[in-house]
Amino acid sequence: MGNKKIRSALISVYDKNGLEPVLEVLHGEGVKLISTGGTAKYINDLGYPVQKVEDITGYPSILGGRVKTLHPSVFGGILAKRESDHLDTLKEYDIPPIDCVVVDLYPFKETVKEGASEDEIIEKIDIGGVSLIRAAAKNFRDVVVVPSKAHYTHFLNIAKHSDCTTTLDQRRAFAGKAFALTSHYDSAIQKYVRGEEQTDQLTLAHLEATSLRYGENPHQRASFYGDPRECIRQIHGKPLSYNNLLDIDAAVFTMAEFADEPPTVAVFKHNNSCGLATRSNLPEAWKMALAGDPLSAFGGVICSNVEMDEKTALEIDKIFYEVLIAPSFSKAALEVLQKRKKRILVQLNKYPEGQKTIRSTINGFLVQDRDNYQHEAENWIQSTEAKANEREFRDLQFANKVVKQLKSNAIALINNKMIIGIGAGQTSRVDALKGAIEKAGENNLPLKGAVMASDAFFPFKDCVEIAHQAGINSVVQPGGSVKDKDSIDFCDKNGMSMYLTGIRHFKH
Structure with missing residues (x-):
């Protein structure tokens, strides 16, 4: 035998x-x-x-x-x-x-x-x-x-x-x-x-496991099952870690929201975007994304929706980061970036689509469709007498895309297509807003004229009161609270505009 x-x-x-x-x-x-x-x-x-x-x-x-x-x-x-x-x-x-x-x-x-x-x-x-x-x-x-x-x-x-x-x-x-x-x-x-419909059976079958250095922490063993090469390809740097892969996933799905925008750069830490900006050119987009929260950007994951050029690469190279993702890299940019042997460079081949999310729970799994809902802003309900101006309405759409990808409870503050403050993963929506406002203040970013997006409804009017005191005049949120009218009435009394999307974006 x-x-x-x-x-x-x-x-x-x-x-x-x-x-x-x-x-x-x-x-x-x-x-x-x-x-x-x-x-x-x-x-x-x-x-x-x-x-x-x-x-x-x-x-x-x-x-x-x-x-x-x-x-x-x-x-x-x-x-x-x-x-x-x-x-x-x-x-x-x-x-x-x-x-x-x-x-x-x-x-x-x-x-x-x-x-x-x-x-x-x-x-x-x-x-x-x-x-x-x-x-x-x-x-x-x-x-x-x-x-x-x-x-x-x-x-x-x-x-x-x-x-x-x-x-x-x-x-x-x-x-x-x-x-x-x-x-x-x-x-x-x-x-x-x-087909893709929900079934009464779940099959998890992948050919090979890729062993990772460790899990979220060094004492945890970890593996990656699957083949991401259709979507991403590592072209330089040390092997991807468990946390790298989680942040890359968050970065890629967030950037998918901005795939058709002019040059856009986002910075991610712990699955949340701490900086994100769209500008007419890539160096400026990077400058504004970093300005959104330069402290949190340290050791983060950076993602661009356009080819990485030399000028931007030289600026990015001034800070410590873990991963840089882009659809492509110019030859000159690679010459700059590959000088640091351990820095991870990832080529984004395509945005993933049509996936489900799977999470282990007590003796089982939770499976759901990934939140791929695409908003059509023309279908939003203007719930207030005041109407957002053209710039504010663009920022509201931008903010809603950002907040959709943040951990709940989540608030995103945007001014001129740039994150000026986010509050994410908070047990209180008020605390999420206060954290976002505080972050904007720390970085000397203008709250006056900024807009606010919330991933879920406001149960009370306290959030719009705080936003108004900070200088925010336009808000987008799903609506659906039994006390929506209290928030709407406050906005009307104070000349604020509010739009209801009808779609919640909890992310736990």
Whole structure:
């Protein structure tokens, strides 16, 4: 049951890239090669002897290739224990034992992403390949499974140095990877077939975990499951940490709100934006974003919605930061930024969309749609006699985008498309507002003419009273309090404008 010499291998792969070195090693050790259709032709064209599966089963590939390996003469050879009774059965039915299975599945997820027709997508649901993988993984005590081309290198490292002999621990490890792969593959299929609607089942399946240095704190172990490369790509710096990834997530989803704006820069600490500004050019946007809270910016995550240029890079390089994110970096900017070896640079390839949020709770998970609601300001209700002027109304829209991404209770104060103060994560909305006003005062930022956004309704009129005393004249909030009228009446008495969106943005 320990070490097992590979004497025969069944090979059935969709993508032939990287297969030739595997064939070379197997053939060099005298391993009998068995294969199907296109893979058999590929092996034969390389000059290696190969036995077709049809010669073993006595049946050709049928139904347009839907059925090739699904036969007792194939699966019997994979699933048979290397014990006398099973081996006698193989001998009785002239079934060759199979010691190694190499598979690369149909690219189902990739076909879905390409926007293929449903007929094309269905044909990329691999049945035989998944069955081969599961059968070989089940019988890991006697059979080694190589479940995808991603595992060729590891397999080759073993095979080259052991005369194609594997240990039980090695076969068990490959089996674990195999079952993880098929689970992930099936999860993608069920997600496609069911659609995005809420279901009565939750499947969490990711191929590999990336170990992180530690979690939120050094005494906590942590891993990242998934593949963010479609959205982001690290191009420089030390490995991403748990906290880096959380802040990058907050930065990317916040910046998605400003994707179509002129140059915009945001600074994040502990999942909240502490500075954010839009200007006609990037250096000025960075200057104003930093001015919003220069103290909190220390050690933060910075994100831009346009290419990072040299002039801005030189200014950013004057402070200590953890991560800088941008859709691209000019060559000159990279020359500046890459001088600091540990600073993390991340290229934003695309904004993520259509995701759900998942949080662990007491013995379970909470799942919800991500708050991707896009406001149409023309549908907001003007609840007061006074109306915001054009500049104020633009700032109200800006403020509402900012506050949507802050931790509740949240208040955002904006003046001329720039954060001048935020209050986030407070147990009292009044405290959130007072904190935002205090922050603006500390940084000598003008409250007169500023606007205020709240992530949820005002239960009392105290917030608008405090805002008015500070010089704020325009407010946007969801509304919905039984005492909305008290806040509205105060605004009317004091010439303030207030708009109700009807949409709350709690974020816990």
